Amino acid sequence: xxxxxxxxxxxxxxxxxxxxxxxxxxxxxxxxxxxxxxxxxxxxxxxxxxxxxxxxxxxxxxxxxxxxxxxxxxxxxxxxxxxxxxxxxxxxxxxxxxxxxxxxxxxxxxxxxxxxxxxxxxxxxxxxxxxxxxxxxxxxxxxxxxxxxxxxxxxxxxxxxxxxxxxxxxxxxxxxxxxxxxxxxxxxxxxxxxxxxxxxxxxxxxxxxxxxxxxxxxxxxxxxxxxxxxxxxxxxxxxxx
Amino acid sequence: xxxxxxxxxxxxxxxxxxxxxxxxxxxxxxxxxxxxxxxxxxxxxxxxxxxxxxxxxxxxxxxxxxxxxxxxxxxxxxxxxxxxxxxxxxxxxxxxxxxxxxxxxxxxxxxxxx
Numbered sequence: 001x002x003x004x005x006x007x008x009x010x011x012x013x014x015x016x017x018x019x020x021x022x023x024x025x026x027x028x029x030x031x032x033x034x035x036x037x038x039x040x041x042x043x044x045x046x047x048x049x050x051x052x053x054x055x056x057x058x059x060x061x062x063x064x065x066x067x068x069x070x071x072x073x074x075x076x077x078x079x080x081x082x083x084x085x086x087x088x089x090x091x092x093x094x095x096x097x098x099x100x101x102x103x104x105x106x107x108x109x110x111x112x113x114x115x116x117x118x119x120x121x122x123x124x125x126x127x128x129x130x131x132x133x134x135x136x137x138x139x140x141x142x143x144x145x146x147x148x149x150x151x152x153x154x155x156x157x158x159x160x161x162x163x164x165x166x167x168x169x170x171x172x173x174x175x176x177x178x179x180x181x182x183x184x185x186x187x188x189x190x191x192x193x194x195x196x197x198x199x200x201x202x203x204x205x206x207x208x209x210x211x212x213x214x215x216x217x218x219x220x221x222x223x224x225x226x227x228x229x230x231x232x233x234x235x236x237x238x239x240x241x
Numbered sequence: 242x243x244x245x246x247x248x249x250x251x252x253x254x255x256x257x258x259x260x261x262x263x264x265x266x267x268x269x270x271x272x273x274x275x276x277x278x279x280x281x282x283x284x285x286x287x288x289x290x291x292x293x294x295x296x297x298x299x300x301x302x303x304x305x306x307x308x309x310x311x312x313x314x315x316x317x318x319x320x321x322x323x324x325x326x327x328x329x330x331x332x333x334x335x336x337x338x339x340x341x342x343x344x345x346x347x348x349x350x351x352x353x354x355x
Contacts, residue, residue, distance in 0.1 A: 008300050008301075012298065012300055016298065016301070017297070018297070018303070019295075019297070020295065020296060020297030020301075020303070020304050020307050021297070021303055021307065023295075024307045024310070024311065027292075027311075028310075028314065030290070031290050031314060031318070034286065034287065034290050035287065035318075035321055038283045038286065038287055038321070038325060039321070039325070041279075041283065042279075042280060042283065042325060042328060045276050045279065046276075046332075048272075049272040049273050049275065049276035049332065050269055050271060050272020050273065050275045050276060051272065052269055052272050054272075054273075058335050058338075058339075062328075062331065062332060062335070065328065065331075066328060069324060069328070073321060076317055076321075080314060083310055087303075087307065090303060094303070158301055158302045158303055159302045161302075161303050161306075162301075162302035162303045162305065162306035163302075163306070165303065165306040165307065165310055166306045166309060166310065168310075169309070169310040169313045169314065170313075172310075172313040172314060172316070172317045173312070173313040173314075173316035173317055173320075175317045175320050175321070176320070177324055
């Protein structure tokens with residue numbers, strides 16, 4: 001009796017490898033580490049860029065932004081580590097299930113049965129009494145059922161591990177940052193053009209230092225309570241409180 | 242008040258009449274540019290990492306799930322890379338402004354009459 005269209009054939013199970021799982025596990029673990037270390041480094045560096053203390057509103061804005069950035073990055077790294085753990089354990093589980101299928105096939109062959117690529121079990125012995133043939137038929141069915149059972153376990157493990165990996169990384173590609181100013185303008189642009197002011201924010205501009213390059217120093221309050229600062233030649237005070 | 246004390250008071254008032262940012266500024270424009278360059282470097286590392294290995298056999302459900310997850314991780318890596326790059330641009334921008342401000346403030350202080 002064929003095993004079914006959804007099951008891998010015997011040659012497929014025999015030649016199956018699971019390095020895609022172990023390789024993915026290694027890659028994801030490294031990637032998670034890289035993500036966290038990069039954003040932690042940037043956050044820490046805002047305290048002392050170039051080895052000197054950085055204070056003031058600009059520093060506070062940068063420190064707040066990079067501090068907030070670490071949160072979603074840690075969550076994303078955690079997702080990747082979870083996927084890596086599932087993949088690593090999954091590879092071991094799949095190898096064990098593979099061995100169980102092949103052992104069941106070997107047992108049938110050791111009893112004198114032929115196992116086809118589609119797991120059909122046929123008797124290689126002819127002759128004997130009717131009782132002998134009935135007994136052999138019973139043993140063949142027993143082997144067939146056991147092989148199918150192991151094959152079913154193999155396929156179910158493959159599906160379960162796949163489902164768990166998929167669940168672990170779901171939404172990873174939708175990562176976003178809560179701090180404003182996501183759309184950064186090039187630093188080559190003039191400051192007045194580099195800071196778009198979205199609806200809903202409140203801006204308070206105070207005169208900058210006499211002789212400075214910018215006439216006003218503006219503090220921005222975003223609807224989520226986050227603040228930022230920028231410099232401009234125009235008093236852009238206003239808001240939507 | 243004797244002339245020396247009056248001169249000292251004028252000097253202190255002149256210095257402390259500057260905004261807090263200017264007085265508290267100890268970071269150097271070079272330090273900020275160096276930091277911005279490091280951000281750019283990290284952004285490159287982030288977008289380059291996480292390339293998928295050889296895919297598993299197509300009949301394995303895990304092979305498909307691994308492929309999908311690599312694609313999601315790659316999309317996330319691009320977002321993270323862009324974010325650090327944007328932070329670097331912001332830092333570089335601050336460095337440019339501080340360099341201007343610092344020279345402006347220094348020029349202003351040098352003209353204070355003592």
